[in-house]
Amino acid sequence: MFARFTSTRKPLSRFFVFISLLWLAACDVTLAPDANVGQQIDVTKPIQVALLVPGGSSQPNDNALAQNFENAARLAIADLQGARVELRVYNTAGGNPQQAAIAATQAVNNGAKIIIGPLFGEAANAAGVAIAGRDVNVLAFSNNAAFAGGNVFILGATFDNTANRLVQYASRQGISRYMVVHGEDLPGNVGRDAITAAVRGNGGQVVGVESYPLSQQGIFSSTRRIVSNVQNSGAQAVFTTAGANADLPIVATALPDAGMDITRSPFIGLTRWDTLPQLVALPGLNGSLFALPDQNTTTLFANRYAATYGTQPHPLAGLAYDGIAAIGALAAAGNADALTKDALTQSQGFRGTAGVFRLLPNGLNERGLAVATIRDNQVVILEQAPRSFGGPGL
Numbered sequence: 001m002f003a004r005f006t007s008t009r010k011p012l013s014r015f016f017v018f019i020s021l022l023w024l025a026a027c028d029v030t031l032a033p034d035a036n037v038g039q040q041i042d043v044t045k046p047i048q049v050a051l052l053v054p055g056g057s058s059q060p061n062d063n064a065l066a067q068n069f070e071n072a073a074r075l076a077i078a079d080l081q082g083a084r085v086e087l088r089v090y091n092t093a094g095g096n097p098q099q100a101a102i103a104a105t106q107a108v109n110n111g112a113k114i115i116i117g118p119l120f121g122e123a124a125n126a127a128g129v130a131i132a133g134r135d136v137n138v139l140a141f142s143n144n145a146a147f148a149g150g151n152v153f154i155l156g157a158t159f160d161n162t163a164n165r166l167v168q169y170a171s172r173q174g175i176s177r178y179m180v181v182h183g184e185d186l187p188g189n190v191g192r193d194a195i196t197a198a199v200r201g202n203g204g205q206v207v208g209v210e211s212y213p214l215s216q217q218g219i220f221s222s223t224r225r226i227v228s229n230v231q232n233s234g235a236q237a238v239f240t241t242a243g244a245n246a247d248l249p250i251v252a253t254a255l256p257d258a259g260m261d262i263t264r265s266p267f268i269g270l271t272r273w274d275t276l277p278q279l280v281a282l283p284g285l286n287g288s289l290f291a292l293p294d295q296n297t298t299t300l301f302a303n304r305y306a307a308t309y310g311t312q313p314h315p316l317a318g319l320a321y322d323g324i325a326a327i328g329a330l331a332a333a334g335n336a337d338a339l340t341k342d343a344l345t346q347s348q349g350f351r352g353t354a355g356v357f358r359l360l361p362n363g364l365n366e367r368g369l370a371v372a373t374i375r376d377n378q379v380v381i382l383e384q385a386p387r388s389f390g391g392p393g394l
Helices: 060-079 097-109 121-130 159-172 186-201 216-233 248-257 277-281 295-309 318-332
Strands: 047-053 085-091 114-116 137-140 152-154 177-183 205-212 237-240 267-269 289-293 350-352 355-359 365-367 369-375 378-383
Touching: 047 060, 047 097, 047 318, 060 085, 060 295, 060 318, 085 097, 085 318, 097 114, 097 121, 114 318, 121 137, 121 152, 159 186, 159 237, 159 289, 159 365, 159 369, 177 186, 177 216, 186 205, 205 216, 216 248, 237 248, 248 277, 289 295, 295 318, 318 350
Parallel strands: 047 085, 047 114, 114 137, 137 152, 177 205, 177 237, 237 267, 267 289
Antiparallel strands: 289 369, 350 355, 355 365, 369 378
């Protein structure tokens, strides 16, 4: 998982994140072979599904999240109509790639027809490679695009999807010239690349790319340069990778204080800005744009989970529900090929705990997102998340 500095200051399934960054350094990635992966199933019998969770870890947070994933998966199984799932749960000792590979192999040896999880990117990659050639797909909880492909699909929200949604919306508002501002770390660099690709892919222009060290002093020392280049470039928006729990409060304060006119060049955010209530009071974020999941379905899932288990779900728990719901929706339609790559990547997608989503043949995903702004110290939805594919931004 990425570490950020801390400032000192159907088939649509019938039931249908702030999503944390779940990446590890994307180096020496080996993807399982790309093939028409997936076995035929007997839809009259329970589908054997393996759930790989970060349990058995020395970190309490990993173990708590493991329980959340299992709870959400079992909730989804209870909600299925027309399909049955037999679930077996395997621990991966946090994000341990070796343990993930062992768990995936054991699961397939035990009859698993598909794997949901694991959480971390390197563990997902290891699981996919371990069972390569055995016609079993992996629906991982990671959002790291570097590990997608072959028999590994990622369920987590991606920078590419968010950037594309925001650029498409901004383009309809007449914004075509973007300054990209990012932190000098792995998620900052990956976010930068996602933004520039989205801008250029939608006919816009990247008028500059500026970075800053991930420290309070590093941001302050870069402020004057960034503001000068924003002003001189004629940028109509400043698209930043800054995170709510890390660099965003400093960036959103320092740049306007140094003279950046947010009425001429408002911020656009690649991360969720509604996760910390105090952010809406920052004057620099007034009129900004960011994306967030469908709040109606997110609330429905949270309430359903809380009513069943007596506590609110972890923001990532819904990914396990989504995986089970997608499998169940395909199987309920009587599709013996429900677990194959062709079926999983059907274009109409699925309805999940955070809105509509679909898996793509390259292992990535596309999720329906709402576009929001901050106005008068409140989050205001400007465009609702689409309820099916083909609507705004999709």
